[in-house]
Amino acid sequence: MPAGSAAGALAAIALFLGPGLGLTVCLPGFAKTGLARRLAFAYLLGVAWIGLFLYAASHFGGMPIGAPLVFLAAFIPLSAGAAVAVGLLVTRKWLAPPAARPRRPLQALGWIGLSLLAALVSFSVLANALTHPLDDWDGRMTWSAQAIFIREAGSVDAEILRSPKTFVSHPRYPLLMPLAQVAVLEATGSDDERAFRAVYAAFFPALVLLVVDAGRRWSGRRAALLTTFALLTIPWIPFDREGGAAGAYSDLPLACFFGGGLLLLIRGRPRVSHGVAAGLLLAAAVLTKNEGLPEAAITLVLAGGSGLTALRRRVRSVRARLLATAAASGLVLAAFVLLFSWRSAVPNRYDESYFETFSVLSFVSNLASGRSFSTLPMIAARMFSTGMWGLFWWSAPLVFLTAAPTLRRPPTTFLAIAAATPVVVAWSAYSQVSAAIYYAGVTWNRILLQAAVPGFALLALAVRRLLSAVRSRHKA
């Protein structure tokens, strides 16, 4: 592995991890968070913060995007985090994460095995990123091309995006991930695309840790362990260039932002700082891909719904839930205003024009469109491809059906709605394009990836029921 690109990759990951850790120190909701979970959220918050900062500073503030602005964006949370950490250490208020409960030897072995497998897969994705040039379709067509254009212009309002004659694919796609690429290249002072490829590779371990967190929260350790093993059996998510961690598509980052925001907001007693962190992640989702907007919106609706349910049941956490939701909503609204303002000056061309023809009525009627149903054979071919998914879609539905969790319990319903959102949005969009089968073929796996965190949390609930059924059978 070339030493230069390895150093660049480490610098790229540290550029986001450092400020993210600063944010998790500043936000008291992460005080009792364990190291692995904290690292995952820190990485996501770091990418979200730097991307949002550059986007807003460039568009609203007219500040040139370059190394000074990138370092300023990183310096603010880093220094704030360091100051808070010193303060906590001086006043001895630093909360150590709760000590791990003693585990059974078999389970401990399972966690060691899971960690080794996750590390092996993540390291191999990183090694691939550091040695191969970028050669995936959407990365070269849209995300990385846009990154080069805005880096050259030093602005998200680059002339090439605004000029109607220039050949730019999807010029109105949100720019958060291209900005993350620019941040890496500016910070490392390099043009080497292998540096920013490492940023995408690092989203894979973040996704794994989010799935562990979701599983443990709602289904317990054993179900979380088995469910995360199930995630790690899917080859395409880490290794595929067309949408997986080995490419420069924005779907994996979106899956992490959406899933992370959901995990922070849908909880028994969220703190306002959870709401702020969730707001940052959901705002990043809005500015990462078009699908991020409905996914962030549904997360806020579910969080608001859980607040109202608590109000009806007169549960004590009503205020906490509503405050956290309000904090997150404020940040998402700000991101929406930014996106709307930036996009209004960019003429659309070389795009499918979903937004130009969108209406709620057409969205609903599209769900029953024959064109969408015509994609079913392609969807089935994608899902049952063992090269892409391994045996996941041959086995997981069986696990789920044999121990399906009841929909009446709140986390199950919320998770099912969240997991269904990207799928429903894509299903409706397929009816709007003439080559629906082609589009289903190139997007369906990525749509499922976007639903990964709530989807695997649902699977974990089923695995827990299966495990308890097996245990009761043994007892009998």
Next chain:
Amino acid sequence: MPSTVKPDLASPPHALKRVRWRALRHLRVGAGTVALVLLIGTGVAHMVHRSSLVLSDARRWAALDLREARRKTFGAAYTDAIQTIRRELPSDATYLLVPRSTPVGWELWIRYDLAPRRPILLQPRAGGGLRGPKGTAVPKWVDWAVVPGDEGVPVLVTRGQLLSGRRAHDAGR
């Protein structure tokens, strides 16, 4: 009057139902367990194997610098042609880009490799010649064009060379 019948003395149809229900439940739990074990067992073995392949491939590529890696990925002729055009065309230049019918997306690759140079995409006109974006004429203020050469290798030509070549092509049809 409350029933005092003990479970094991239940009427035969009820007992049979319970046995069937239990068998079905056992079958369900068994099927779910087997599916989970199969998924994780085969999947973990496959992922360890796949990761080792990716790692050994990365080890082979690690000796290459970025240019060599690009030559190996996209072909030496293509990579060298891109390097030549990047040297000749200033980074703030605008150029006309003529697509290639196959493979689909050739122009997308060229645009990325020549970025941040600004492309204006041209398309063949039905009656011959070329048209600019939204059916407009080929812009006169752009001096350079990138056209597909043999086997997709891009070639930099002047606007005049592009148009005269196109006229000759249309006349020969």
